[in-house]
Amino acid sequence: MTSHSGFDIIGDVHGCANSLTLLLEKLGYRAVNGVFQHPQRQAVFAGDVVDRGPRIREALQIVKRMCDAGSAQMVMGNHEFDAIAYHTRAPEDSGRTFLREHTKRHNRLIAETLEQFADYPGEWQDYLAWFKQLPLFLEFPNFRVVHACWDQALIDEFKCRYPSNRIDQAFLDAVADGDSFEWKCINRLTRGRDLPLPQGAAMRSAEGFERRSFRARFWGRKPKTYGDLAFQPDPLPDDIARQPIEPGEHLAITRYGKQEVPLFIGHYWLSGRPTPIADNLACLDYSAVKYGRLVAYSIDEERKLDPEKFTWINVDAP
Numbered sequence: 001m002t003s004h005s006g007f008d009i010i011g012d013v014h015g016c017a018n019s020l021t022l023l024l025e026k027l028g029y030r031a032v033n034g035v036f037q038h039p040q041r042q043a044v045f046a047g048d049v050v051d052r053g054p055r056i057r058e059a060l061q062i063v064k065r066m067c068d069a070g071s072a073q074m075v076m077g078n079h080e081f082d083a084i085a086y087h088t089r090a091p092e093d094s095g096r097t098f099l100r101e102h103t104k105r106h107n108r109l110i111a112e113t114l115e116q117f118a119d120y121p122g123e124w125q126d127y128l129a130w131f132k133q134l135p136l137f138l139e140f141p142n143f144r145v146v147h148a149c150w151d152q153a154l155i156d157e158f159k160c161r162y163p164s165n166r167i168d169q170a171f172l173d174a175v176a177d178g179d180s181f182e183w184k185c186i187n188r189l190t191r192g193r194d195l196p197l198p199q200g201a202a203m204r205s206a207e208g209f210e211r212r213s214f215r216a217r218f219w220g221r222k223p224k225t226y227g228d229l230a231f232q233p234d235p236l237p238d239d240i241a242r243q244p245i246e247p248g249e250h251l252a253i254t255r256y257g258k259q260e261v262p263l264f265i266g267h268y269w270l271s272g273r274p275t276p277i278a279d280n281l282a283c284l285d286y287s288a289v290k291y292g293r294l295v296a297y298s299i300d301e302e303r304k305l306d307p308e309k310f311t312w313i314n315v316d317a318p
């Protein structure tokens with residue numbers, strides 16, 4: 001592979017292929033023989049290209065062609081993993097049929113993808129095989145990319161157990177066991193830190209799903225209340241947000257230190273004008289598929305992220 005002078009990290013596409021084309025063009029990529037490429041730079045996708053949006057098949061085609069040609073790389077998002085698990089038989093002793101059960105909720109989350117591939121079953125199988133060999137995280141000399149959470153301890157253990165930085169059938173078999181390292185690793189890296197609401201409380205998400213847990217941040221100052229700890233589009237109910245975190249209630253909190261190289265994540269459905277979360281952390285998911293923005297950050301050698309280096313496409317409602 002040729003060497004690149006810089007990288008453009010791109011957030012959750014979720015089937016927004018038209019916006020992706022516009023974003024790549026804005027970043028200076030041009031389609032050559034149907035493959036987007038840049039004379040100097042390489043794109044890095046932060047995961048979740050699949051599901052939800054209107055042009056999932058087209059989005060996957062753009063991204064996979066770029067990856068095959070060496071003009072992009074991609075880490076696995078929870079939606080790519082969910083697609084794999086949805087189509088993978090669970091081990092016989094696990095008590096389920098598929099690794100990701102075909103419940104009403106799971107069926108709904110993958111529905112657009114399966115509909116859009118209904119006439120292309122062979123192609124869908126090829127994408128599933130491709131998802132299986134996506135890395136869970138990428139480390140460059142001057143930055144890192146993971147879909148939802150950089151957990152150094154889990155990543156170190158994963159590198160020991162899976163030196164190729166790829167999952168395999170043994171990994172998938174182990175995921176069926178909710179106490180396994182593999183289950184913890186895939187969930188933490190692609191879904192982030194989900195913590196239970198205190199005292200068994202429940203809340204309803206904007207999409208109407210009942211939730212007994214919330215997405216927690218893994219950076220910044222030590223949180224004092226549940227509100228400090230939450231990082232998700234649906235705010236916690238006031239009474240829960242104000243509740244102090246009891247000592248010992250969330251042991252072993254993951255922290256991404258200030259001295260680490262810049263980290264890029266997707267996953268968190270942010271809104272508003274893209275900006276770094278910290279000097280060395282940016283989330284690039286600005287809810288493109290919910291008529292937000294499809295966002296990239298162009299990194300060169302800087303150690304401190306620059307708010308001027310975001311590029312985005314506003315996704316208009318039809």
Ligand SMILES: [Mn+2]
Pocket residue numbers: 012048077078079147190266267268
């Ligand atoms: Mn995600």
